[in-house]
Amino acid sequence: MVLGGAGFIGSHCTEELVKQGHEVVVVDNLFLGRKENLESVKDKIEFCKEDYCNKEFLEKKIREQGTEYVFHFAGFSSAPMFDGKEAEGIEKNITGFAQLSRLCADHGVKRVLYASSSSIYGDLKKQVEDAKVFPPNFYAMTKYAMEHTARLFWQEQGLESIGFRFFSVYGKNEKHKGRFANLVSQFLWALQEGNEMIIYGDGEQTRDFTYVLDIVKAMILGMKAEEEKAKANIYNVGTEKSYSLNELCNVLERETGLKGRRKYIENPLKNYVEHTKADTSKIKRELGFEAEYDLSNGVSEILSDSKKKTRRF
Ligand SMILES: NC(=O)c1ccc[n+]([C@@H]2O[C@H](COP(=O)([O-])OP(=O)(O)OC[C@H]3O[C@@H](n4cnc5c(N)ncnc54)[C@H](O)[C@@H]3O)[C@@H](O)[C@H]2O)c1
Known part of the structure; x- marks a missing residue:
């Protein structure tokens, strides 16, 4: 179940x-x-x-x-x-x-x-x-x-x-989560749709994705x-490997071949976690x-899956 x-x-x-x-x-x-x-x-x-x-x-x-x-x-x-x-x-x-x-x-x-x-x-x-x-x-x-x-x-x-x-x-199947989705997905969607990737603070906070x-x-x-x-x-x-949000943006740009726009704003969240590993x-x-999977492999999996879907429809 x-x-x-x-x-x-x-x-x-x-x-x-x-x-x-x-x-x-x-x-x-x-x-x-x-x-x-x-x-x-x-x-x-x-x-x-x-x-x-x-x-x-x-x-x-x-x-x-x-x-x-x-x-x-x-x-x-x-x-x-x-x-x-x-x-x-x-x-x-x-x-x-x-x-x-x-x-x-x-x-x-x-x-x-x-x-x-x-x-x-x-x-x-x-x-x-x-x-x-x-x-x-x-x-x-x-x-x-x-x-x-x-x-x-x-x-x-x-x-x-x-x-x-x-x-x-x-990973894929995350669209329904919208603003609650993981930053990898949110930044990837922003990149693909030509929107800004919104980064809290200086982007040096890290996550184990x-x-x-x-x-x-x-x-x-x-x-x-x-x-x-x-x-x-x-x-x-x-x-056991962490990436800063700045590094995440670099990986996404490299894997998609797209150049994104990054917008740095003051962090509005209380009790914000700076680092996870x-x-x-x-x-x-x-x-x-x-x-x-490391971050590059995971992102490339998502991209190849969405390409397959585009071809099918
Ligand atoms: N996504 C992450 O990065 C992450 C990280 C740590 C822990 N988790 C945990 O993993 C679990 C799954 O997360 P997710 O990212 O797939 O989120 P999600 O919101 O996509 O999945 C939760 C699912 O449960 C369903 N649901 C919610 N309340 C329900 C209820 N009362 N009865 C029946 N169904 C209900 C929702 O419709 C949804 O399909 C959650 O418990 C989450 O806290 C997720």
Whole structure:
């Protein structure tokens, strides 16, 4: 079962699970995601337009389907979405997850693989799983609370789970996220449409940009890992290489062959994170994960995919 499977990362995960021969039910209320993201697998999955917080629906579905694994991407998926909607975001991200975990524990789901986030780290220098963290915004706080919810369901109910702290994910199928999309996508769209790439501050802030297929690969390794690795475990997923926004613009210009216009403005955001860089030694050591894509490869994948689409239509 893939919750939030019509969204950006969830749709890639669904495609890969189908490719590997799994029977997949997608639950998505289309709050932000789009069914078009599932075009390539639409005849091979069951799609349910539902809120994953609908307890009666979810319980019935898990029981009927005999769900073994739940991949969870649903809820408020970025920090700005919480602005003025803090209570709703907390309900969708934390309360919904607690309810989901209870249902999974009660109905024999083998394992829950869920999206946490690197935003939990804020501006910490060492972004490693056992660091003491102070989530810098409501979004990050909900992810932190989800991790502890998972820990308690493991300790009290024996529910297996793995949370993945994704670092800045980019790739295709992100159009629906609009201004909430990753900077790689936003700058790429600006470049292709002749608009300015808006950069906060001097552009020297850095991000560990992770290609979406590397995220999917990590989660599927988590699904297949031995039980020992699924006792409410947490893993970073990133590349261990960071790029400044200025460097990002250079890579995009090089890969597209287009010359962009950069506009530097004063940073309007509070608690802005200046630098992110994953320490991935734990996931390498325990799950054998290695990121396959660097930023240039990832961008060129997106570009070759959009060329194929243009040719087809
Ligand atoms: N994209 C990133 O860079 C990134 C980084 C770290 C963590 N994450 C996390 O990964 C997950 C997926 O992110 P994404 O970028 O694919 O975002 P997304 O918004 O594209 O995906 C979320 C999907 O969940 C659906 N959804 C939202 N609320 C729902 C609900 N109550 N019931 C059913 N469906 C619901 C949306 O319609 C959407 O299709 C999120 O939990 C996000 O917090 C993303």
